[in-house]
Amino acid sequence: MADKITPRSEDYAQWYVDVVRAARLADYSPVRGSMIIPPNGYELWENMRDALDAMFKATGHRNAYFPLFIPQSFLAREAQHVDGFAKECAVVTHHRLMVDDDGELVVDPEAKLEEPLVVRPTSETIIWDTYSKWIQSWRDLPILINQWANVVRWEMRTRLFLRTSEFLWQEGHTAHATEQEAVDETLQMLDVYATFAEEWMAMPVIKGVKTEAERFAGAVDTYCIEAMMQDGKALQAGTSHFLGQNFAKAFDCTFQNQNGELEHVWATSWGVSTRLVGALVMTHGDDKGIVLPPKLAPTQVVIVPITRKDGNEVILEAAEKVRKELADAGIRVFLDDREQHRPGWKFNEYEVQGVPIRLAIGPRDIENNVVELARRDTGEKESVSMDGLAASILDILDNIQQGLFDRAMAFRQTHTSTADDYESFQAFIEEKGGFVLMHWDGTPETEERIKEETKATIRCIPLVGQFEGTEEPGVDPVSGKPSKGRVVFARSY
């Protein structure tokens, strides 16, 4: 890595990797496509996890844990599911190594497993195998379970956080007695995700339904939240699937209803992953580094004492007093009193890391009973009175949180276009980027043609009320066929 952070260049992908590594959110691992998440990145993920977990619990869900290894035969039970995941599975075939005649450590051919084990790419199969044992009666329903886990998908192409071969996520798996209840659950969790994205990450998202081509393997309907990154590309930030009775049928999961009849259980699953960390970087980052929304920032305020040859005790005392006051007010604050780095170095360091507020306290400030406050989001600096400092800072943190959301929303709005003919659609996609709202005839053929010709895909069919008039019927300009409404096209990650 360069000793100084590379400013944002024309190459957005390179900027992304540079800031992620410079902020020490993640780094490459020795294993292809996987990453190491050092404390900076992990603490950010922990904060996301805790906020989401509280929201899951508030909606009646409980956490549980299912095995990492899935018998290969389980994966084969649901036809579409196999199709979707077979090509990207890591498979365990042996249980022992040995030293061969040449002194090399090799897989012991004698230790071959009866049945290969798949490292979970997602847990529907093992969970539905379990649910089939847990559920007999309507009284056993609903089951509302979430799992925090790691999964492995052996993707062709990987990117830090956005698509790593191993990633951390949560996957909710619920079982219901009725179709309506399962659909309601699917939509409820979509709302939870959207709320989290917007209120915690300050990242505006579009709620919508995936087309058949983009649907989760084994789902009846896949709902999603779609965000826009600063290069105008879309990022799928979370999904909530209505699984119908597909998995219940594949795993023979039935219950007796109140009339004594045997029915298959209705299912949902929903998940978000460490991809959200990447989304956060790409939504708010700038030339100096990453920018963290205060609600999720592991450190919300950093205090940098401006020390000198002498008189440091006074400064450090004042800094500690401020630190304590802020900590007592519930603010996550860090006093960086390390002597090995000078103030200028620290200023830069915390800008790269995206700490929302930096306070500098030096002799001049103490004389005037103020601190110098610098905002990461705007770069503005001002002197703030030591009196009532915690209250002032809580205000500013709120202001930053809201400001980041507003800025991201404004960006999305200026990068959302409406196209009525294919030529202008292509021009928008090619030149301006971002989201393009256009009529679509509902066929996979048209979607595929547009994808091949423009690399843009349908990110989602937006739920009503998010864009004006998207639900009004019209004509698909590509095929000339009738359209039920406008859908969101974009190039995506």
Place this chain on the structure above:
RNA sequence: CGGGGUGUAGCGCAGCUCGGUAGCGCGCGUCGUUCGGGACGACGAGGUCGUGGGUUCAAAUCCCGCCACCCCGACCA
């Protein structure tokens, strides 16, 4: 899996065309001066040059094979 690129000190790289036994910046250690926007000086530690073979008196450098990783596509949270 196709196309491109790179493997040399902890990190980022030069050296390879034209073979002579390894260098720069950052970081790291010690000491001193510094400290309100990425300090400076002196001294110092640190390398199987990805890997296997070949050519040669001599290979980081030339030749052949292999491996790994990164980037661009196809596939995907």
